[in-house]
Every structure is written in structure tokens, then in C-alpha cells.
Amino acid sequence: MSVEAHRCNAKDCNGHVVFDNADFDFNNFDTSDKGFYMFDDPCCNKCGKKYYVVPHYIVIDVKDYDCGEFEELESACITEVDRNL
Numbered sequence: 407m408s409v410e411a412h413r414c415n416a417k418d419c420n421g422h423v424v425f426d427n428a429d430f431d432f433n434n435f436d437t438s439d440k441g442f443y444m445f446d447d448p449c450c451n452k453c454g455k456k457y458y459v460v461p462h463y464i465v466i467d468v469k470d471y472d473c474g475e476f477e478e479l480e481s482a483c484i485t486e487v488d489r490n491l
């Protein structure tokens with residue numbers, strides 16, 4: 407069980423968006439009221455603004471699978487790719 411807190415981005419609000427990520431099911435996402443996949447839809451504890459906790463991906467180079475060691479690749483701009491071709 408792990409409780410996470412994030413700072414609310416509403417103007418002049420110093421509240422936090424707090425949720426427990428223990429119940430997140432990576433094999434069975436919920437669907438938000440806007441139709442995209444999400445884990446949870448917590449609200450700010452001060453102003454009540456609603457947020458969404460959504461799945462996200464990264465690109466990794468696996469160094470040592472058994473030790474869970476990996477390096478996340480830096481993202482690049484697509485114009486950089488075009489210049490290299």
C-alpha cells in the first residue's frame with residue numbers, strides 16, 4: 407500500500423491530490439467519464455478539482471532483467487530524427 411500526493415495546479419490553490427495506488431489493477435483498467443483508461447479519478451482536498459490517474463509508458467533498455475535494472479531512454483524531437491536520415 408502506498409499513498410501518493412500531488413500538488414493541485416488550480417490557480418491560488420495549495421491543496422493536494424491524494425490517492426492510494428495499492429488497488430491499481432494493471433490488467434483491468436477503469437474507464438473514465440471521458441472514455442479513456444484510468445486507474446483512479448481523485449479530487450483536490452482543498453478546491454475539489456477533479457484529476458485522473460492514467461497509465462503511461464516509457465521506453466527502456468533492460469540492463470539486468472533479474473535485478474529489475476533498466477535505463478529509461480531520453481525522448482527526442484521528431485525533427486531531430488528527420489535531420490539524421
Ligand SMILES: [Zn+2]
Pocket residue numbers: 414415416419420421422450451452453454455
Ligand atoms: Zn485544488
